[in-house]
Amino acid sequence: MSLQVLLVEDDRELRATLREALTVEGHCVLAAASLADARALVAHAQRDGGPGIDLVLLDLGLPDGDGQALLAQLRARQQVPVIVISAGTAEERKIRLLDAGADDYLVKPFGIGELLARMRVALRHRGRHVAAAVIRWRHGALEVDLAAHRVRRDGQDLHLTPTEFALLARLVRSAGQVVTHRRLLADVWGAEATEQTQYLRLYMGQLRAKLEDEPAAPRCLLTEPGVGYRIVEGDEAGASGG
Amino acid sequence: MDESSSSTWRRSWPGIAIWAAGWAALLLLDGRVDLANQALVLVATAALATLWLPGWASALAALAGVAAFNWSFVPPRYSFSVDVEQHALLLATLLVVVWTVAALVTRQRRLALAAARDARREARLRTWGDALRDASDPAVHAGTLQSMLAEAASVPVALLIDTAQADPLQVGAPDADQRAGLELCLREGRPLGPGSGRYEEQPDVYLPLRGRGHTLGAAVLQGQGRGARSELLLPHLQALCDQMGQALLRAQGEREAQRLSDAAHDQATRSALLAAIAHDHRTPLATILGAASSLAEQGERLDAAQRRRLAHGIVDEAGRLARLTDNTLQLARLDAPGVQLGCDWESAEELVGAALQRARRRDGGQRLKAWVEPALPLLWCDALLLSQLLDNLVDNALKYSPADAPVEITARRQGEEVVLAVRDRGEGVPPAWRERIFEVFRRGEAPAVADRPGAGVGLAVSRAIARAHGGTLRLRARSHGGSAFECVLPVRPQPAVPQGET
Numbered sequence: 001m002s003l004q005v006l007l008v009e010d011d012r013e014l015r016a017t018l019r020e021a022l023t024v025e026g027h028c029v030l031a032a033a034s035l036a037d038a039r040a041l042v043a044h045a046q047r048d049g050g051p052g053i054d055l056v057l058l059d060l061g062l063p064d065g066d067g068q069a070l071l072a073q074l075r076a077r078q079q080v081p082v083i084v085i086s087a088g089t090a091e092e093r094k095i096r097l098l099d100a101g102a103d104d105y106l107v108k109p110f111g112i113g114e115l116l117a118r119m120r121v122a123l124r125h126r127g128r129h130v131a132a133a134v135i136r137w138r139h140g141a142l143e144v145d146l147a148a149h150r151v152r153r154d155g156q157d158l159h160l161t162p163t164e165f166a167l168l169a170r171l172v173r174s175a176g177q178v179v180t181h182r183r184l185l186a187d188v189w190g191a192e193a194t195e196q197t198q199y200l201r202l203y204m205g206q207l208r209a210k211l212e213d214e215p216a217a218p219r220c221l222l223t224e225p226g227v228g229y230r231i232v233e234g235d236e237a238g239a240s241g242g
Numbered sequence: 243m244d245e246s247s248s249s250t251w252r253r254s255w256p257g258i259a260i261w262a263a264g265w266a267a268l269l270l271l272d273g274r275v276d277l278a279n280q281a282l283v284l285v286a287t288a289a290l291a292t293l294w295l296p297g298w299a300s301a302l303a304a305l306a307g308v309a310a311f312n313w314s315f316v317p318p319r320y321s322f323s324v325d326v327e328q329h330a331l332l333l334a335t336l337l338v339v340v341w342t343v344a345a346l347v348t349r350q351r352r353l354a355l356a357a358a359r360d361a362r363r364e365a366r367l368r369t370w371g372d373a374l375r376d377a378s379d380p381a382v383h384a385g386t387l388q389s390m391l392a393e394a395a396s397v398p399v400a401l402l403i404d405t406a407q408a409d410p411l412q413v414g415a416p417d418a419d420q421r422a423g424l425e426l427c428l429r430e431g432r433p434l435g436p437g438s439g440r441y442e443e444q445p446d447v448y449l450p451l452r453g454r455g456h457t458l459g460a461a462v463l464q465g466q467g468r469g470a471r472s473e474l475l476l477p478h479l480q481a482l483c484d485q486m487g488q489a490l491l492r493a494q495g496e497r498e499a500q501r502l503s504d505a506a507h508d509q510a511t512r513s514a515l516l517a518a519i520a521h522d523h524r525t526p527l528a529t530i531l532g533a534a535s536s537l538a539e540q541g542e543r544l545d546a547a548q549r550r551r552l553a554h555g556i557v558d559e560a561g562r563l564a565r566l567t568d569n570t571l572q573l574a575r576l577d578a579p580g581v582q583l584g585c586d587w588e589s590a591e592e593l594v595g596a597a598l599q600r601a602r603r604r605d606g607g608q609r610l611k612a613w614v615e616p617a618l619p620l621l622w623c624d625a626l627l628l629s630q631l632l633d634n635l636v637d638n639a640l641k642y643s644p645a646d647a648p649v650e651i652t653a654r655r656q657g658e659e660v661v662l663a664v665r666d667r668g669e670g671v672p673p674a675w676r677e678r679i680f681e682v683f684r685r686g687e688a689p690a691v692a693d694r695p696g697a698g699v700g701l702a703v704s705r706a707i708a709r710a711h712g713g714t715l716r717l718r719a720r721s722h723g724g725s726a727f728e729c730v731l732p733v734r735p736q737p738a739v740p741q742g743e744t
Contacts, residue, residue, distance in 0.1 A: 091584065091626065109560065109561075109564045111557065161743045161744060162743065163740070163743060181586075196737075197586045197587050197588075198587040198620055198736075198737040198738075198739050199739060199740060201587055201588065201589040201592070201620055202739045202740075204589070204592065205589055205591060205592075208591070208595075214612070215591060215595075215614070216591055216594055216595055216598070216612040216613060216614040216653075217595060217598050217599075217611075217612045218595045218599070222595075222596070222599060223592040223593075223595055223596040224596070225588075225592070225593065225596050225625035225626055225628070225629045226584065226586075226624075226625040226626040226629075
């Protein structure tokens, strides 16, 4: 699968390394060192008949501003996946971009393997073939069927409360991707509950107790400290997503 | 003026009463005793009354009393004429005695008043000295000096104090002239105005606040030049001002000494920290440089397995370098005053679980186990910092224990605290080092750990993180060998959560 990837990164060395690594994977890389460059490339690629951009890797520490404007510009035309690349010091901006609709994030320094995995997940969710929302998810002995409102472990039905189910469903719909605290709270409890992180702690604890073999060493319901939660990708992600 | 005359009158009324009583006695005794005895009664009355009357009143009263005595009792009675031979001497003696008594009493009274005033001034100087000695910053006593000077001089007072910062501190309300006078006085360090020998025509008196060799402020006695002034008052006021000046100078000296000592200490800490950090960074860098240059220069001649091993070495060491950099940055951040934490309600189970997951991705992380007490209270903390703390402790435990020994990460409640612990079965830390390993620049000296990289900054940051959360990080030796690093965090009142549903 050859993709058109827009790489927005101001550090020359990292840009060159990433470009090379992505080219090896067979992707076509458009590289930009600033927001202005990136905007120009987006405008060019989005012209009628252009190949379009399949995925964006967006660094936060750009010399000429915040990535949020670029994110808005990209979202205006198509649901192109955006993965935020952040340095450890840019927590707040990173979360703001995730809340504004970025798909995932990577903290510098990161390995190429991790980057490729995140890209695969992001593309699966809203790639070139606009995927139907994940409605069935399976990982090991766990099965979630959103349409049938059913959760099974080792073939046995599990009883979840309505809130637990809503929370699990929200994570499953973004399987493999991080979902921020704010997003989860807004989608499950409503817009007025976005600051009540303790609700999440309570219900995630209950979900881990019901779903995980070892709640203190979870394998499915993963915590991204300070950012949000992520449920791992399903075993047959391609199939259940398609 | 009215007030002072009425108070004089109040003080004098016993004297007047004694005069009245004396005259009543004289009239009563008239005809029963002879003239000499009556004269003694008059002397006694005058002497007694003098104790309460002002000097001039005593003298007048005595004169009037003798004249009246002459009129009333001395033959020929009811005339001022005097039988020179018989009574002139008596009357003259009477007058002299009464006046002498009055003069002595008045003098005595004046001395007593002066003594009391001196005692008051001395007490004031002493209290002032004590207040200044105990003050960490004497400038805060400027208001006290102002009111003390105002009380002593009975005029309004304004001050200008050189605080060694941008603007001098002004206390009170000087007008523009007075402000200029204060500045001149502060600059020259000498008194100005009436009584000082300089600018005698000025309406106000200016006094400098002098320390040794420096003038640190000035005071203006507003309108002191117009009022009656005592030559004795100015030296007293100057003494008060100079005490302030000396205290200000002393405080300035102490501040300067403290600043220099802080700077020297900071410099020493920074140098030691930089040396430790440079040392810690050099080890992974050496591995990376070695492996990378080998790949660059001998790549052709290495087989695929060798190349892969070198590349993995680079990846691992770069990861370690990244963690080290995070720790170093965090240490600098937590060291800064007024550091802001991004606190939220966090679950200990999640923090432990996430740390476990990160560790298992790295080499050797598979021997890590986790145990979390059920139903722990939520922690009010910065999740990223706590994650960093746990990562450091896990890193440390994996590094300093045998590759097959288990490492546990646990969370439990202990009274009003939650304890996050990382426990290993390594060789432990010698008692002498159990505190010192938390000091960043000590690590290199410890013989047992000198050859193993990274503990120094990591433990120091972890302790700084625990403390930033109002908690502690301690090292406990385990009974069957090994160490337990325990981060103890206080439990806060828990937030409201939705009621249970089924």
